[in-house]
Structures are given as structure tokens and as C-alpha cells.
Amino acid sequence: MPVLNGKVAIVIGGTRGIGAAISRRLTADGASIGVTYLNRTDDAERLADELRSAGHQALMVQADVSNARALNDAIDQIVSHFGRLDILVSVAGTAIVGPLEAYADDAFDRSFALNVRAPFLAAKKAASLMSEGGRIVTIGSIVADRMPGAGGTLYAASKAALGGMTRGLARDLGQRGITANLVQPGPIDTERNPADGPNADANRSPLAIPRHGTPDEVASLVAYLTSAEAGFVTGATYNIDGGWSA
Template identity: 50%
Template sequence: MEHRVALVTGGSRGIGAAITQRLAAEGMSVLFTYRSSGTAAYEVVDEITRRGGAALAARIDSGAPGAAETAVSTAIERFGGLDVLVNNAGTFDSGELASVGLTEVDHALALHVRAPYLFSQAAARRMRDGGRIITIGSTFADRVPYAGVALYAMTKAAVGGMTRGLARDLGERGITANVVHPGNIDTDMNPASSEEAASELPQIALGQYGAPADIAGAVAFLAGPDGGYVTGATLTVDGGYNA
């Protein structure tokens, strides 16, 4: 994947950082966005640079108007093109149905639905033929095991329909579009050491949380030559949580 360029949204921490580092390790030049974790972002850049890779961190709120065009233009100006987009930026929205307000709904839709669509649209306009669009979803798109996550599940289910549409729209250019659905992944947002993890573990067929590197590996497969005939598909990486 040398000489190819990737754009990763929300690439400074957790799953996003692992994806950024893996694509850089595969030889890609990577621009990733971050919203507030500047120290973590530049630690990712330093690590990639130390290993001989190329990366750039751009402080861009993925949910903000104009973010997609800015990020795509920055990637192309810095690295000379664009081949891979990974829609990763997100947050975990939860709360009892009656307590979730319009502000929370609008924020979730802007970050999890509008942003992936607009980033995919902006990237597709300028992406080289044979490119890849990969969106990070959630196992909650297919199965909701407990109450309080209707908003989150709704937004993550939406990207599946978007992705199947992208596959049809972009297939003639050899551009693929796929979704990766993570299950319980050990990150700051969902640590394997939390009290909630004790109730989650019995539902996981493999009996343990996954690592961010597990998701990064799935993304690398879809972004690489071996994933060239996979499009409009969903790859679930959850240790059997939804089995």
C-alpha cells in the first residue's frame, strides 16, 4: 500500500489511533482528524514518524459544517492524493428514551450519520479510482442487548444503508465501500476493567474483550489489495458477541 494516502476521522485515540498506526505501518501516508485530544494526536504522529512513516494530525471537528471538504483538501494538499477514507469519529450516546433531548439527537446524527455521508461524498469526488471507503459502525446496529442505547443503535444502523448505496454509486470506478462493526473493544471509552465489563464478558463467545488492533487489522484488510472484491458488506469483529 505504499504511495497511497488515507484519511481517518477521529484518529488520535483508541480504535482510531490503532487504525492510523496500522495503515501507516502498511506504508500509507495518513492524515487523521481530532477534535480535542491534541497531546494524544501528536503522540500518534511522533510514533509513526519514529517508525519511518508519514502522518499529519488536523484539528477538525468531524461533525461541524465544512469539516469534510477541509479534511479532504488538506490530505490531498499534503500528500498529493486520496485513496482511503475511514469514517471512525464517534461517541457513545446513551440514556433513557424519555430523557434524551433534541440536542443529543442532533449531535449523534451529525457525528454518526451526517459526517460519514459528507466525508464519503467529499472523498469520492476527489478519490483516485480503486479507492476504499470504510465506516466504523457497531454491533448495536444488528442487536441491542440492553436498554438506553436506542439513539446510538439507530445512528450506527444508518451507516449500513449508506454503505450499500455507496457501493452501488462508486462501483464503476472500482471504489469499494464497507462497514466494520466492532464489539466490545478495550478502549478508554469502554475499558475491559470496568464494572460493566463483568456483565458483558459472559455474552462474548471468546470470553474476552478485543483490542483496537483487532479493528485496525480488519480495516487494513478492506483497505488493501486482498479486500478489492469486497463491497457493500459488513465485517463484524466482536469475538462472537452477536453470534
């Protein structure tokens, strides 16, 4: 029997790359799923058709989750549709990079609105709707621990904030058996960072395992953290980075 039968999951930013792999894995494990996306409707519709054709329950909701009202409304819509919520995975993020002197005045606010505020508000909302034993997983980045070069100050700062947030959530929600954990991928072969892209060799140079990871490998880690077997795992940060941080 699939380990998530009867569970309902929400994936914030779950239609492409790592997010899509997580959506596929959670449904394969038996969960019904609600997925938010920003603006690539064709990608969302293709994933929905794929999941439904395989016999899974899937609802796609378009929302700019950097907007608090839109994020809360999307979660409400998904929970109203499925009738419950057991799992939240926050994937959506942005990378505003470049020379320090070139950052726009609003770059900090835009970075933190999507990379930090959105997963915080999603966790806060989800926790109010979950029963005992819920699961919250946030997808961060290994640059929170090691910044390999110039140009990523805001991206690294926003991703570093997720570690403290996760530890705080673990303390706030532990009495209810709700776990909160952080997954920090290194170079993963996606549209944003392809294994054959112009930066691929530089991305791989710090690795102990000299290849890009795959979205499915990240999804497998998330699958464990959302399962019953991970009920005593909370407040933890998991690096899935091919040895980037070793």
C-alpha cells in the same frame, strides 16, 4: 514491500483507541496518513511523533467533523498536503445514552451529525477526490444488530443507518472500482470501554469468546479491507465481536 506503499489514507478520528490502532496499521503497511481529531491535542501530537519517528508520513488536523465545512476543509488540507487520496476510514462517533425520557431535544441531531452525517459527507468528499480503486471503510458498532439493554436508542439507530449507507455507496461507486464496507466491533478494550471497567462483565456475557477484543484486531480487519486483495469486497458488513451476534 508494504502493501500500501504510495497510498494516502485519511482516518477521521484516528488518534485514540481503535482509530489510533488503524492509523498505526495503515502507516506500517506503507501509507502516508492524514488524521483528524477533535480536541485532545496532546494525544494527536504523541501519535504524530510516534509515527514520524518510525519513518512514516503523518499529518494531524484538528477539526469538529460534525460540522460539514470543517470536515470538508480538513480533507482538502490533507489532500493538498499529500497530493492524492486512496483510502478513507471514518471512526469518529459519539454515544449519547440514557433513559428515553431524559434525552435532550437536540440529542437526535447531535448523534446523527457525528455518527451518520459525518461519515456520509466524508465519503462523498473522498469519492470526488479518489481515482479508480479507492477504499472507504466506516467503523460502526455491533449494537446496530443487537441492542443488549435499555438506554441506547439513539446510539443503536445511528449505527444501524450505516449499513444502508454502505450498501448505497457500494452501488454508487462500484463502476469506479471504489469499495465501501462497514466494520462493526463488539466490546473492544479502549478508554471508552476498558476490559477491566465496571461494565466489562456485562459486555462479555453475550460473547462466544469471553474477552474484550483489541484495537489491533479491528485494525487488522480494516487493513484487509483497504488492501488490493479486497478489491471484490464491497457493500459488506463485517462483525468483529467475539460472537456477540452469533
